[in-house]
Amino acid sequence: ENVLTQSPGTLSLSPGQRATLSCRASQSVSSSYLAWYQQKPGQAPRLLIYGASSRATGIPDRFSGSGSGTEFTLTISRLEPEDFAVYYCQQYGSSPITFGQGTRLEIK
Amino acid sequence: QVQLVESGGGLVKPGGSLRLSCAASGFTFSDYYMNWFRQAPGTGLEWVSYISNDGSDTNYADSVRGRFTISRDNAKNSLYLQMSSLRAEDTALYYCATCKISPVGTCLFDYWGQGTLVTVSS
Numbered sequence: 001e002n003v004l005t006q007s008p009g010t011l012s013l014s015p016g017q018r019a020t021l022s023c024r025a026s027q028s029v030s031s032s033y034l035a036w037y038q039q040k041p042g043q044a045p046r047l048l049i050y051g052a053s054s055r056a057t058g059i060p061d062r063f064s065g066s067g068s069g070t071e072f073t074l075t076i077s078r079l080e081p082e083d084f085a086v087y088y089c090q091q092y093g094s095s096p097i098t099f100g101q102g103t104r105l106e107i108k
Numbered sequence: 109q110v111q112l113v114e115s116g117g118g119l120v121k122p123g124g125s126l127r128l129s130c131a132a133s134g135f136t137f138s139d140y141y142m143n144w145f146r147q148a149p150g151t152g153l154e155w156v157s158y159i160s161n162d163g164s165d166t167n168y169a170d171s172v173r174g175r176f177t178i179s180r181d182n183a184k185n186s187l188y189l190q191m192s193s194l195r196a197e198d199t200a201l202y203y204c205a206t207c208k209i210s211p212v213g214t215c216l217f218d219y220w221g222q223g224t225l226v227t228v229s230s
Contacts, residue, residue, distance in 0.1 A: 030212060031211075031212070033210055033212065033214065033216075035216055035217075037217075043222070044203055044220035044221060044222050044223060045153065045203075045205075045217070045220050046220070047216070047217065047218050047219075050216050050218075056218065088152065088153060090216075090217070092210050092212075092214040092215060092216050093210075093212060093214065094212070094214065095213070095214055096155075097155065097214050097215060099152060099153050099155075100152075101152050102152050
C-alpha cells in the first residue's frame with residue numbers, strides 16, 4: 001500500500017502567518033489523486049483539496065494545494081483563527097486508499 | 109444541502125452488538141457509494157467499510173471483517189453498520205461519508221456526518 005507521511009507532526013504559528021504542510025508518499029500517487037481534509041475538534045473531517053490542487057466547494061482561496069509524484073504540499077496563505085485544526089492527506093490513486101497520520105496546526 | 113446524520117451509538121459490553129444508522133438527505137442517495145470510518149480518541153481516521161450504490165458490492169477493513177456488516181436501504185435513504193463481537197478496540201467515533209468515485213475506481217470522501225460514539229466496555 002502507498003504509505004503517506006505528513007510533516008511536521010505539529011505546527012505552531014500565529015494568525016496572519018503562512019502555513020506549509022507536507023505529505024510524502026512511499027510510491028508515486030497516480031494522476032495526482034491526492035486530497036487534503038481539515039478536522040476541527042469535535043467536528044467531522046471536511047474536504048479541502050482534491051486532485052492535489054483543486055479546491056472543494058466553498059473552500060476559501062487562502063487554501064492551496066500543490067505537488068505531484070510523491071511530494072505534496074498544503075499551503076494556507078494567511079492563517080485565520082478558524083484554520084487551527086488537524087489536517088490529513090489522503091491518496092486515492094490506488095487501492096487501498098490511505099491517509100496520512102495528520103498534522104496538528106496550533107496557535108502559537 | 110447534503111446532510112448525513114449518524115445514530116445508534118452507545119455503551120456496549122465486549123462481545124455485544126450494535127447497529128449504526130446514517131440518514132442521508134440533500135442528494136440522490138442511490139447514486140452514491142457510501143463508507144463508514146472510525147476514529148478512536150486522539151487518533152487518526154480509519155476506513156471501516158464501503159458499499160456500492162446498489163448494495164451489490166461491499167468491502168471491509170481487516171480489523172472488522174467477519175464481525176461488521178454494511179448495508180443500505182435506498183428507499184429510506186439510509187446506510188447501516190451492524191457490528192457484532194465488539195471489542196474494546198472498536199471504541200471510536202463512527203462516521204458515514206459519501207464516496208465520489210475516481211476514474212480509477214477509488215473514493216474521494218466529499219461529505220461526512222458528525223459521527224456517533226461507540227464505547228465498548230464492561
